[in-house]
Amino acid sequence: MSSFDHLPLQIGDSLVLLQDMEFVDAEGDIFTVDEGAVFEVDSTDWNNGYYRDYGYHAVCKTENKETWICVKHADFGTKYKKYLPIREEVLWFAEQMEAKLKENDHKEGWNGCGIFWLKNRLIEEVNELSDAMDAGHNSESGLDVENIIREAADVANFAMMIADKAKKRLA
Known part of the structure; x- marks a missing residue:
């Protein structure tokens, strides 16, 4: 065989x-x-x-x-x-990403954005996430975890937009 x-x-x-x-x-x-x-x-x-x-x-x-x-x-x-089952944590985070995208539904979306512009926005969002984490004075109790989650979702959304545009170039 x-x-x-x-x-x-x-x-x-x-x-x-x-x-x-x-x-x-x-x-x-x-x-x-x-x-x-x-x-x-x-x-x-x-x-x-x-x-x-x-x-x-x-x-x-x-x-x-x-x-x-x-x-x-x-x-x-x-x-x-x-079939790849999706972990609970990934599903939860995808919901956070979608909530952030819905907040910006009044905008035109990312299809008209250049991939390098999206890269620069990704870097800005990483800096915002870093600032949100630093705002807690590096102490676990002082962290604004809700803001950290929102900023992490922003980072992930810009990474997803870049991946989406790259996928479309492959097609």
Whole structure:
């Protein structure tokens, strides 16, 4: 058997469907799995019904049943992708970032901003975060943690804007 180390998913990884998809069960009945369903990869070389195109055999286990599917490697990125659960801390911080962005919804956004202008704003925001931390006289009890959180979200938002513009240049 060949090695499948080059594949984007390995046994034990999870995949998430990017769209509703129809599958055929062992009895030939068609069933639909909803967009967003998460499956664990069980095998990377199962090719039943895909005309020798290797695929992932994956399972979704719930309290009442197991659902098995096979997806083609060629559909990676369009019909499914690797599922990476997001840590609670990251979700919380993303909410802080979004709150800061909403405060500035009256502005035009960052699409019209140059990437180097955004870099300079990022540096300014890092300095504001540093000032907010220094304002507590370097003592834990004197820190204005709410202001630190807001400034940290500003820093992250400008970093995100830079990454967003870089991603668009890749496309």
